[in-house]
Amino acid sequence: xxxxxxxxxxxxxxxxxxxxxxxxxxxxxxxxxxxxxxxxxxxxxxxxxxxxxxxxxxxxxxxxxxxxxxxxxxxxxxxxxxxxxxxxxxxxxxxxxxxxxxxxxxxxxxxxxxxxxxxxxxxxxxxxxxxxxxxxxxxxxxxxxxxxxxxxxxxxxxxxxxxxxxxxxxxxxxxxxxxxxxxxxxxxxxxxxxxxxxxxxxxxxxxxxxxxxxxxxxxxxxxxxxxxxxxxxxxxxxxxxxxxxxxxxxxxxxxxxxxxxxxxxxxxxxxxxxxxxxxxxxxxxxxxxxxxxxxxxxxxxxxxxxxxxxxxxxxxxxxxxxxxxxxxxxxxxxxxxxxxxxxxxxxxxxxxxxxxxxxxxxxxxxxxxxxxxxxxxxxxxxxxxxxxxxxxxxxxxxxxxxxxxxxxxxxxxxxxxxxxxxxxxxxxxxxxxxx
Numbered sequence: 001x002x003x004x005x006x007x008x009x010x011x012x013x014x015x016x017x018x019x020x021x022x023x024x025x026x027x028x029x030x031x032x033x034x035x036x037x038x039x040x041x042x043x044x045x046x047x048x049x050x051x052x053x054x055x056x057x058x059x060x061x062x063x064x065x066x067x068x069x070x071x072x073x074x075x076x077x078x079x080x081x082x083x084x085x086x087x088x089x090x091x092x093x094x095x096x097x098x099x100x101x102x103x104x105x106x107x108x109x110x111x112x113x114x115x116x117x118x119x120x121x122x123x124x125x126x127x128x129x130x131x132x133x134x135x136x137x138x139x140x141x142x143x144x145x146x147x148x149x150x151x152x153x154x155x156x157x158x159x160x161x162x163x164x165x166x167x168x169x170x171x172x173x174x175x176x177x178x179x180x181x182x183x184x185x186x187x188x189x190x191x192x193x194x195x196x197x198x199x200x201x202x203x204x205x206x207x208x209x210x211x212x213x214x215x216x217x218x219x220x221x222x223x224x225x226x227x228x229x230x231x232x233x234x235x236x237x238x239x240x241x242x243x244x245x246x247x248x249x250x251x252x253x254x255x256x257x258x259x260x261x262x263x264x265x266x267x268x269x270x271x272x273x274x275x276x277x278x279x280x281x282x283x284x285x286x287x288x289x290x291x292x293x294x295x296x297x298x299x300x301x302x303x304x305x306x307x308x309x310x311x312x313x314x315x316x317x318x319x320x321x322x323x324x325x326x327x328x329x330x331x332x333x334x335x336x337x338x339x340x341x342x343x344x345x346x347x348x349x350x351x352x353x354x355x356x357x358x359x360x361x362x363x364x365x366x367x368x369x370x371x372x373x374x375x376x377x378x379x380x381x382x383x384x385x386x387x388x389x390x391x392x393x394x395x396x397x398x399x400x401x402x403x404x405x406x407x408x409x410x411x412x413x414x415x416x417x418x419x420x421x422x423x424x425x426x427x428x429x430x431x432x433x434x435x
Contacts, residue, residue, distance in 0.1 A: 035123030038130035044261035045131045045139060051252025052142035056083055056149055058245025062300070063153050065238025066349050068231045070424025071157045072238075073432050078156075078164060079149040085165060086145040089172055091116050094144055095137050097177035099127065102187035107178050113137070126186050128259040139256060140180070147176050147204045153349030154212030155219045157231075158421055161429045163412035170404045171211060175397060179203045194382055195389045196370055198268065199257035201312025201362040202393055209356020210397035212347060218405040219415050221346040223422070234434075236296050243300040247276055250307045254314040268314035271322035272307065275314075278326030279306025286334050301354060305333045308358035313366040321369045329361050363390060 060079035064072045086094070093110050100108030113119050121132040128136045148168035152159075182190040183197050190202075197203060224231055233239065254272040258265035283302025284294045292298075309329030310322055317325070336353035347353070367386035368375045375383040408414055420428035427433055 032118075032122075032133075033125040035125035035129035037123055037132065038260070041130040041260040041262075042132070042135065044265070045128075045135050045256065045259065048252035048256025049135075049139045049142050051249045052139070052256065053083070053145070053249075055142075055246050055249035055253060056080070056146050058242045058249055059146060059149055060242065061238045062242030062246060062304070063156065063349055065235040065240075065242060066153075066233045066297070067156050068424065069234040069434055070426055072234050072426065072434055074161065074425035074429050075152065075156050077430065078152040078159075078161070081165065082145045082149040082168060085168060086148070086172060087141065089169060090137075090141045090144050094172060094177055095119070095140065097173065098140065098144075098180035099137070099185055102181065102185055105185075105187050105189035105192065106181065108181050108185065130260055136259070139259075140184075143200055143204055143253075144172060144176060144180075147200075147208050148172060148211075150205070150208035150351060150355055151212045151215060154216040154347045154351040156348040157425060158219055158222050158415055159425075160412065160414055160416050161425070163408050163414040166412055167404060167408045167414070170408065171401060174404065175207055175211065175400050176203070179207050179393065179397070190389050190392075193385045193389070194373070195385055196316060196366050196373075196382065197312045197363070198315040198366075199254045199311045201308070201359045201366070202389065205308050205311060205355045205359030206363065206390075206393055207397040209352050209354075209359050210394055211401035212351035213345075213356060214398050214402040215405060216345055216347040216352070218402060218409075221344065222348070223418065225346040233297065239300050240296055243303055246304060247273075247307065250276070250311075254311060258315055264315045270319055271310055271314045271317055274319055275310035275322040275326035275329075276303045276306035278323045279303060279309070279330040282306075282327040282330035283334055286331050301337075301350070302330045302334075305329050305354050305358045308355055309362035309365065312359070312362045313369060316366060316370040316374070318369075318371075325362065325365045325369070328365075329358050332361055333357050360390060360394075 056079055060076040063079065064076040067075045092115055095116070096110050096113035097108045100110060100112030103109055116134070116137065119134050119137050121134060123129055123131060124133045127133065148171050152164070180203050182188040183195060183203050185191060195202070250272055251269055255265040255269040258268055280299050280303035283298050283305070287298050288294060306326035306329060309325050313325060333354050336357045337350050340347060340350060340353050363386055366374070367383035370377070370382065372378055373382045405414065416425065416428060
């Protein structure tokens with residue numbers, strides 16, 4: 001859809017299609033397994049989604065502080081808008097695609113929970129035995145919100161806002177929901193393989209990381225990057241604030257994934273904090289060894305890398321192992337960022353080296369350290385299946401996302417014009433400035 005045409009008709013058309021589907025789709029009764037509500041679990045799980053939702057504005061500050069001052073508002077809005085778009089999409093059909101009755105272990109039946117039909121106050125033991133299914137659905141929504149927001153850092157400062165909105169709708173329906181079904185639905189094929197992803201290392205961080213890599217490649221280099229220039233971060237205190245919000249919210253992300261107020265939640269809480277602390281210090285020390293000054297930006301990126309890497313393993317490992325995961329992840333991602341800067345790839349905010357590589361390392365570390373079944377405690381079976389899942393998820397996320405960029409660009413040109421990029425996306429896309 002080119003200049004002068006009503007670009008937002010695309011998004012309105014998608015919402016209208018969902019509404020029509022909701023009116024005419026036949027009712028399908030899900031094969032629920034009744035559970036028993038526990039007030040303590042319900043109380044904790046009412047809190048956890050709020051913590052996870054806080055991560056999205058936290059990410060907005062984290063990313064917004066790193067870009068040029070003329071792109072701060074646009075970068076932050078790309079995270080914030082996910083809260084609106086994905087909330088409606090999840091209720092309409094997303095939850096059903098991710099957790100509806102399984103169609104061959106690949107995708108959920110879109111009719112099962114269409115417009116939250118059959119999603120109520122009773123527990124469904126297939127997903128969480130002691131909290132309402134509606135609460136489980138809202139907890140999962142927060143993961144669906146932040147995943148496309150993570151991608152935005154890779155093509156920051158050069159993407160058209162309306163095309164970005166269309167892309168996140170397509171990504172969520174065609175990439176995120178299938179991955180969530182494969183990994184977290186009891187009948188998902190990766191789940192049946194025994195692949196472990198406690199809180200989203202595969203579903204969230206790997207998918208976002210590979211989609212970010214595809215996006216950076218598809219949209220090409222910014223003008224300043226192509227000329228060898230450097231963009232100074234607009235506001236380091238924003239990055240610090242965003243990191244604090246992410247770290248705080250991550251306790252809901254990981255500990256909440258126990259889906260109960262129990263010892264597993266406590267373990268995930270501890271390992272999450274410890275891995276992030278170890279990674280933050282590891283990043284700073286590794287920079288020092290290489291002759292760099294300790295920086296606030298390095299500390300923040302290191303802390304987030306630790307959070308990313310421990311996510312798939314948080315409820316399956318010991319506290320000591322979380323330290324190892326955090327330290328190793330910080331070094332590996334630090335090196336990945338360094339190697340990326342030597343390449344022509346313009347991943348603006350290092351999404352793939354941090355979230356993608358961190359998610360990959362975390363997934364493999366889970367296959368090594370997971371209690372009873374990991375390479376150390378069991379045999380090689382789960383680790384080998386994690387390697388296979390890594391290949392499948394990587395190809396699906398990267399290849400599928402690249403095709404979606406092509407499709408989106410055919411409908412609404414994704415990259416802004418050179419003069420719009422030069423003026424900054426705050427002004428050219430939103431007619432707003434920091435002042």
